[in-house]
Amino acid sequence: MFDSLFNFINLHNGEEKKEKVLENVISNISFRGSNLWILACAIIIASIGLNVNSTAVIIGAMLISPLMGPIVGAGFALGTYNFPLLKKSIKNLLIATIVSLTVSSFYFYLSPFKDVQSELLSRTSPNIYDVMIAFFGGLVGIIAITRVEKGNPIPGVAIATALMPPLCTAGFGLATSNFSYFFGAFYLYIINCFFICIATFFMVKYLKYPSVIIDKKYEKRIRYGITTLIVVMIVPSFYLAYNLFNEKKFIKTAEQFIQKEFDNNGYTIIYKKINYNSSPKSIDVAFLNKKFTASEIASYNKMLISNGLADTKFNVRQSSDNVKLEILNEINKSNVNISTKDIAISKLRQELDDYKISDSTLLQEIKAIYPSVNNISYGKVEEYPKTDSAKLRFVLLYSGKTPDKAQFKNWLEIRLHEKNVKLIEDSEE
The missing domain is CATH 3.30.300 (GMP Synthetase; Chain A, domain 3)
Structure with missing residues (x-):
């Protein structure tokens, strides 16, 4: 029974010849001629997708990107202790990265649209989930590469591991001198590259690809080095994931507080802004008709602690002459991009009327x-x-x-x- 179960999940079934797999991997490492042009075109397409906030365009760019080649090559090189191949893979990955950053920065520098879209913003704060996506996506990729029948996973891996959008976002950060975006996106790109490489390394070892050198000392050093790098890469992502969890929790608690104290009491809120990243954290609201005294606002601020909102300030926008203009500006900022779907729905409603x-x-x-x-x-x-x-x-x-x-x-x-x-x-x- 156990033998049949093992045979059912055995990855050696349907495996391509190791020599042929290695030959295919090596042939996809170099960035010369057509590969470089394809990469540049894919970068421009992905940058346009981020610029106009089009998920479909970004997916298309990821599908045609050749960036996976040198990353998989580096994983194979580590797994077989082939240091010349590792050097070649890293060199070509650096070339691809520099070309990608240059092309995307140039595009965003020339583009008249410098607004930060949701697709772009989502690539600036990587966390542990991005690590998991890169690792398991890399596993799927290397399993597919080592099969006789490649099947359909390769395009899916290109989409899931998402190497292009972080690079383009980093280019946006350089073009607009927003270095927090640059470092956040570039960190995500490094995470993706590294954990795809590590997944490849583990699969190469599991499938027992022959090593170029058999030296226990070198093998031990490589394993220690990989373990250290994994810790170095994962720790910041855990911190960012923890910070994201706290932010979501704070926003949910703040929403519950607003609903309990104002919505349930019949007050009409025309403006609401919850800011987790300020110090102290803040909740800003404005009401249609209700006016609050200073003592009432102070009492609401005292309620925050008992409602799980410590280190938070509650503000009511009502005293300033420009409060309406400020609220309208905030609303306009959040609705600056009306999707084509919304326009189509509005047009259909007008026709139905x-x-x-x-x-x-x-x-x-x-x-x-x-x-x-x-x-x-x-x-x-x-x-x-x-x-x-x-x-x-x-x-x-x-x-x-x-x-x-x-x-x-x-x-x-x-x-x-x-x-x-x-x-x-x-x-x-």
Whole structure:
């Protein structure tokens, strides 16, 4: 039973010849000619995607990027103690990194749009989850590379490990002199490169690829070095993940406080801003009609500690003459980018409003004034009066007899504020 289970999960099943795998890995390391051009084009596409906040464009850039080659090569070199191959992989990775930073910085420097979009901002604060994505993505990648049938995982690995967006974000940081963005994004890029390489190293050792040198001393040093680097890379990411957890917890607690003290008491909030990164942390709100005295605001500040919001200041925006302008500016900043989906929805709603007849009493009035009219159906239809352009016309379909059809039509036009109402008598009953 155990033998059959082991055989079921055995990675040696379907494995490509080691010589051929190594040959393919080495051939994808170098950045010369076409590879360099493909990389530059992919960087520009990813930068445009970050600039216009398009996830689809960013994914496309990741799919065509050749950055995985030297990283996987470095992992193979470490796993087989092939130091010339390691040197070559690192050299080509440095070339690719410098070219990528140069191209992305140049693009963002020339781009008239310097706004920080959500896609770009998400690459500036890496944490332990990014480490896990890079490691397991790297595992999938190296497993696929060592198979006879490569299958579909390779494109997915390129998307999951996300090497391009952090590099482009780092280029944005350089172009705009925002070095906090640069260091945060570049750290994410290093995390991705390193843990893809480490995943490759472990898989190469597991699949028992032959070593170039067999020296226990060198092997021990490499393992110590890798362990040290793993700790050095992981510790900051744990700190950032812990900080992210605290920020999410603070925002959730602040939202609960606002709901309990204000929303549940019927106060209409027109502005709300929760700032975790200020010192002290702050909660700013503005109300539609309610005015608070200084003593009331002070009492709310005292409530913060008992509600789990220590080292936090509660502010009510109400006294300043420019508070409305400030609130509008904040709202405009958060809504500066209206997606094409929102525009399309707004356009469709407008078109539906042209056809919509929101008059709940019309049918009752017709039946009261003209009781002989029944089986009534009405609405607006497009009419093409001997031209290519359409105009909307109110049409009413009915059965029965009216005392005066012209009078009925005239009454409807006045009642609905519509010109040229069309009446159609349905003779089929």
